[in-house]
Amino acid sequence: AQSVTQLDSQVPVFEEAPVELRCNYSSSVSVYLFWYVQYPNQGLQLLLKYLSGSTLVKGINGFEAEFNKSQTSFHLRKPSVHISDTAEYFCAVSVVSAGAQKLVFGQGTRLTINP
Amino acid sequence: SQTIHQWPATLVQPVGSPLSLECTVEGTSNPNLYWYRQAAGRGLQLLFYSVGIGQISSEVPQNLSASRPQDRQFILSSKKLLLSDSGFYLCAWSVLWGIYSTEAFFGQGTRLTVV
Numbered sequence: 001a002q003s004v005t006q007l008d009s010q011v012p013v014f015e016e017a018p019v020e021l022r023c024n025y026s027s028s029v030s031v032y033l034f035w036y037v038q039y040p041n042q043g044l045q046l047l048l049k050y051l052s053g054s055t056l057v058k059g060i061n062g063f064e065a066e067f068n069k070s071q072t073s074f075h076l077r078k079p080s081v082h083i084s085d086t087a088e089y090f091c092a093v094s095v096v097s098a099g100a101q102k103l104v105f106g107q108g109t110r111l112t113i114n115p
Numbered sequence: 116s117q118t119i120h121q122w123p124a125t126l127v128q129p130v131g132s133p134l135s136l137e138c139t140v141e142g143t144s145n146p147n148l149y150w151y152r153q154a155a156g157r158g159l160q161l162l163f164y165s166v167g168i169g170q171i172s173s174e175v176p177q178n179l180s181a182s183r184p185q186d187r188q189f190i191l192s193s194k195k196l197l198l199s200d201s202g203f204y205l206c207a208w209s210v211l212w213g214i215y216s217t218e219a220f221f222g223q224g225t226r227l228t229v230v
């Protein structure tokens with residue numbers, strides 16, 4: 001079965017510092033990977049996605065992620081964070097089977113930016 | 116453009132009362148539809164998904180049911196709510212292009228408190 005592990009439940013970072021949010025997945029088939037962001041009491045917004053092609057994926061708000069097949073990882077990075085990046089971040093793997101697509105999410109990482 | 120509507124935004128219901136949460140999608144045809152639940156401090160759990168009208172797949176046994184009476188309408192129901200049904204419920208949709216998976220788009224969520 002496919003699964004996603006986000007290795008850090010909380011990550012505190014100072015403003016303008018770099019950040020990396022870690023994500024590992026397990027899957028025996030081709031995977032499609034996503035990072036979503038959730039602000040308080042809101043739905044999820046897509047940050048970026050990996051479907052195929054270049055393993056370095058750039059998303060919105062200055063975020064990027066690198067797909068590493070050998071390490072089954074898809075870590076999210078930003079070189080310089082802002083207060084507004086404070087939110088919950090979710091890594092997800094999509095598996096397509098029999099015409100259905102299912103997104104399996106990690107437990108989330110709460111990113112807190114301190115001034 | 117595609118939009119997803121989910122209502123109500125918040126709901127407080129007594130134990131043992133019925134539940135009906137509705138989600139509709141505009142601007143797309145034959146979407147895959149999903150209901151997720153997010154318990155406090157936890158990740159997203161897939162409850163139900165649907166690939167077409169009347170086709171519902173349940174991911175976990177629980178006190179809830181789902182229905183899809185129209186192509187772009189997805190309803191989450193319960194006959195008698197339990198305290199453990201409290202949480203943040205998110206509706207989402209996605210479209211498959213052949214075997215390729217697109218991202219899922221989320222509604223703004225319904226915060227359900229069972230008292």
